[in-house]
Amino acid sequence: MQLNRYLDLCKPKIVLLLTLTALVGMMLSTNFYNDVISGLASLLGFAFLAASSAALNQIFDKETDKNMQRTKNRPLASGNITLLNALIFTSILLFLGSSLMLYFSNILTLLITTFGFIFYSLIYTIYLKWATPQNIVIGGLSGALPPLIGWTAVANEISLLPLTLVLIIFLWTPPHFWPLAIDRIDEYKKEGVPMMPIxxxxxxTKIEMVIYAVLLFGASLAPFLYGLTGIFYLVSTSLLNIYFIYLCVAYLNDQENILSMKIFNFSVKYMFLFFLATYVDFLLMLYV
Known part of the structure; x- marks a missing residue:
């Protein structure tokens, strides 16, 4: 179906993860519950902007995507959507997202979201991806912003808790993506993308994954140490981090790289479970 092709243009799984982390950032602020409708409307605006950013990324990477097994079936790379239609669709998403965020949230939130949009769609996609093996590390900043965006959308201020969540996602990104880069190393070599494993x-790369996983654990302790979260958060996230570190350490001796996709898939689950635990802990601290 044509609708599914346009949905694929938006990288729906990535947008869903970004939107969920933004939603948790919202719900961690008590201001969200004063006007839930406005909060959800601005969240929808964020989702549209994230989708437009993902679509613009595919527009710029159209030729590269054609040559990689992982991306050759994307709508533009496969020719299922024309470049003109993709540009029109992306522009509509950009307009709707910006309008919703500006009307239902505030200028601060729109500015942070716009920064993330420009950083990922233009700076990372056009320059950083091809310029440095630290592309994923630096580019990860844009993907780390949603909790802060969700928080500022309802609170109209920057606070310590969402900032620590930004740091956590930022440190999670390298050990999340590098196993995939190792698994697809030949494809990245062919296209001349200077990923860390290359x-x-x-x-x-595996050593640095362990370092980032340990730093991630340390950053995850910060909300508890600052009194922003409770025991449930501490226990739940510590278990997640210990297992993540265990996988990364085991990866050091995995000469055949059999664990690559296991680590990648777990890292996605890690993010869902981490933010679920963070919100459950918020409810426990609020009502128990």
């Missing part, structure tokens, strides 16, 4: 080697 530029610095697979062994070095």
């Amino acid at each position: 530029a610095k080697g697979v062994a070095r």
Whole structure:
């Protein structure tokens, strides 16, 4: 169906994850419950902007996507959607998203979201991706912003808790994406993308994954140490982080890289479970 092709243009799984983290950022602020409709409307605006950013990424990567097994079936790469239609669709999403956020939230939120949009769609996609093996590390900043965006949409201020959540996602991104880069290393080599496993080697990349996983654990402790979260958060997220570190350490001796996709898939589940635990802890602290 044509509708499904346009949906695929938006990278729906990534947009869903970003939107859920933004939603949790919203719901962690008590201001959200004063006007739920406005909060959800601005969240929809964020989802539209995230979708337009993902679509613009595919527009710029159209030729590269044609040559990679993982991306060759994307709507533009496969020719299922024309470039003109993709540009029109992306522009509509951009207009709707910006309008909703501006009307239902505030200028601060729109500015942060616009920064993330420009950073990912233009700076990362056009320049950073091709310029440095730290592309995923630096580019991860845009994907780390949703909790802060969700918070500011309802609170109209920047606070410590959403900032720690931004840091957590930022540190999670390298050990999340690098196993996939290792699994698809030949494709990235062919296209000349200087991913970390290509530029610095697979062994070095695995060591850095362990370092980032340990730093992620440390950052995850910050909300509890600052008194922003409770025991449920501490226990739940610690278990997630310990298992993540265990997988990354086991990966060091995995000469055949069998664990690549297991780590990648777990890292996606990690993010869902982490934010679920964070919100459940918020409810426990509020009502128990």
